[in-house]
Amino acid sequence: MHSDIKFILISEEEIARRCRDLADAINHDYVGRQPVLVGLLKGSVPFMAELMKRITLNIEIDFMDVKSYVGTESCGDVQIIKDLDSSVLGDDIILVEDIIDTGRTLKKVRDLLYQKGARDVKIISLLDKPDRRVCDIKADYVGFEVPDAFVVGFGLDFNQKYRNLPYIGVLKDECY
Numbered sequence: 001m002h003s004d005i006k007f008i009l010i011s012e013e014e015i016a017r018r019c020r021d022l023a024d025a026i027n028h029d030y031v032g033r034q035p036v037l038v039g040l041l042k043g044s045v046p047f048m049a050e051l052m053k054r055i056t057l058n059i060e061i062d063f064m065d066v067k068s069y070v071g072t073e074s075c076g077d078v079q080i081i082k083d084l085d086s087s088v089l090g091d092d093i094i095l096v097e098d099i100i101d102t103g104r105t106l107k108k109v110r111d112l113l114y115q116k117g118a119r120d121v122k123i124i125s126l127l128d129k130p131d132r133r134v135c136d137i138k139a140d141y142v143g144f145e146v147p148d149a150f151v152v153g154f155g156l157d158f159n160q161k162y163r164n165l166p167y168i169g170v171l172k173d174e175c176y
């Protein structure tokens with residue numbers, strides 16, 4: 001275990017097992033369709049990789065990078081740092097995120113994808129912190145519900161560090 005980690009919340013094995021279950025659910029729910037997996041950079045990268053290798057449908061993948069900030073609207077706004085490479089007109093999209101906290105990011109990105117002409121947008125998030133929700137948004141597929149604590153690993157960072165840890169852990173207090 002990394003010396004900055006206080007304890008492991010979700011192990012590598014638990015994540016792999018849950019990703020297989022989530023992929024099975026998607027394989028079942030999307031029979032006959034070819035969804036586009038849209039990952040939000042950078043946190044979704046390990047989750048996207050673990051999930052997509054268990055999906056047996058013909059899929060495409062794409063990525064967006066956005067920054068969310070709280071402006072005059074209660075649910076804030078997002079700035080697009082990197083937009084999609086391809087058109088999503090008429091597509092079934094599965095938006096892939098590392099964690100839903102306030103819900104601001106996903107609400108805005110989902111609205112944006114509908115504005116771009118997507119036929120359907122579903123959300124899959126590795127982690128969900130329901131107690132922190134500010135915007136009315138619910139994921140269609142969730143890996144794990146986590147308590148209101150700051151977690152790192154498997155894509156999630158603190159100051160851009162710890163994304164490479166193979167598990168989800170809680171940082172020691174002195175590391176903040």
Ligand code: IMP
Pocket residue numbers: 043068097098099100101102103104105106149150151152156157158
């Ligand atoms: P939201 O728009 O408030 O839902 O923000 C979600 C984003 O905040 C995630 O994509 C993460 O980048 C970041 N975030 C929220 N909680 C955590 C955490 O516990 N650890 C690391 N990043 C987090």
Ligand code: MG
Pocket residue numbers: 040041042043098
């Ligand atoms: Mg993020």
